[in-house]
Amino acid sequence: DTxxxxxxxYLVTQMGNDKSIKCEQNLGHDTxxxxxxDSKKFLKIMFSYNNKELIINETVPNRFSPKSPDKAHxxxxxxxxxxxxxxxxxxxxxxxxxxxxxxxYFGPGTRLLVL
Amino acid sequence: SQQGEEDPQALxxxxxxxxxxxxxxxxxxxxxxxxxxxxxxxxVHLILxxxxxxxxxxxxxxxxxxxxxxxxxxxxTASRAADTASYFCATDDGTALIFGKGTTLSVSS
Numbered sequence: 543d544t545x546x547x548x549x550x551x552y553l554v555t556q557m558g559n560d561k562s563i564k565c566e567q568n569l570g571h572d573t574x575x576x577x578x579x580d581s582k583k584f585l586k587i588m589f590s591y592n593n594k595e596l597i598i599n600e601t602v603p604n605r606f607s608p609k610s611p612d613k614a615h616x617x618x619x620x621x622x623x624x625x626x627x628x629x630x631x632x633x634x635x636x637x638x639x640x641x642x643x644x645x646x647y648f649g650p651g652t653r654l655l656v657l
Numbered sequence: 658s659q660q661g662e663e664d665p666q667a668l669x670x671x672x673x674x675x676x677x678x679x680x681x682x683x684x685x686x687x688x689x690x691x692x693x694x695x696x697x698x699x700x701v702h703l704i705l706x707x708x709x710x711x712x713x714x715x716x717x718x719x720x721x722x723x724x725x726x727x728x729x730x731x732x733x734t735a736s737r738a739a740d741t742a743s744y745f746c747a748t749d750d751g752t753a754l755i756f757g758k759g760t761t762l763s764v765s766s
Contacts, residue, residue, distance in 0.1 A: 556701070578765070583743060585756040598753050632699055643687055643749050648699035 545569050546649040548633050554655045555623055563618045563652045565633030573597075573632040573647065574616035577606060585632070591616050592639050628656045659694055663746055663760040676733040680746030680764055681726075687749045689729050693760070694743045703731075703744075733736040736764045 546567045555561055566576060575590040575598075589608040590598040596608065620627060621653040630651045636644040664679045680689070688707045693699040704749055706713045706722045706729065713720045718731040743761045747754040 583694075583759050583761075585745065587753045589756070590753065600753075644689065644756060645702045645705060646700075648692075648701070650699045651697075653685075 546635055546647050548631075548649040548652050550652060552655075553651050554657065556657055557623055557625060559618065559623050560619070561619045561623060561654075562620070563631055563633075563654075565616050565618070567614055567633075567647070567651055568637040568647075569635055569637075569647060571635035571637050571647070572613065573636045573640055573644075574610070575636075576616065576618050577632040579601075579630040579632060579651070581629070589616075589618075603650065609628055623656045625656050628654055630654070660670070663744070663757045666694055667758060667761045668756070668763070670736055672736060674736055674764075676736050676762055676764070677761070678731045678744050678754045680729045680731070680757055682729075682746075682748045682757075683727065684748075684750065685745075686724070689749075690716075690747045690754065691720060691729075691731050692745045692747060692756075694745065695736070696742070700745065706709055733762075736762075738764050738766045740764050 548565045572657050573592045576588040576590055577585050579585045588602050591610045607619045610616045630653050633649040634646040636646045662681050670676055688705055690705045691703040693703055701736045704715050704720050710723050717734045722729045741764045744757040745756050745759040748754045
């Protein structure tokens with residue numbers, strides 16, 4: 543059983559398109575996250591949700607919007623894709639409400655390429 | 658801003674040798690974590706060390722933490738080819754995990 547799953551695994555699209563990446567966790571965790579990893583492997587937090595409430599919103603463009611229909615899902619919607627959005631996007635989850643103080647469990651990543 | 662900084666950026670060793678990676682950070686922390694990322698995969702948690710701990714072991718892994726120097730080290734003993742991966746330290750700023758840029762370890766047989 544996959545603990546944190548993401549779909550799709552690969553996403554190739556044209557500039558200006560809108561796309562979504564889905565994430566699901568079956569660990570019963572309260573908090574979920576989205577990270578962006580650039581070509582130099584630098585991993586940066588984008589968002590986290592705790593019980594359907596946004597608790598961190600880093601300085602990401604408002605073209606990016608997280609949507610959480612329930613505690614087990616945190617989807618990432620991206621409008622008007624730009625070349626600089628090309629990266630690997632990771633979803634993660636952690637058990638409780640202290641994002642920085644707990645082990646996080648990562649999904650396999652979604653490799654986004656914007657042409 | 659980036660909190661953790663790993664050193665070296667890349668490390669190549671032979672199987673059976675020990676590998677040491679270092680992490681320096683800037684501000685006070687509650688804990689520090691180490692993660693491994695195999696090529697093309699997500700990150701996997703290795704070990705968490707709290708700010709009041711100085712050393713922690715897990716199998717072939719040994720982590721030390723020196724809060725006075727704001728640094729941590731990860732030692733992998735008797736390395737194996739399967740240890741080839743990128744290793745990241747992550748610190749806690751109270752609201753999120755902040756990752757360093759990682760050390761890429763290559764273990765050749």
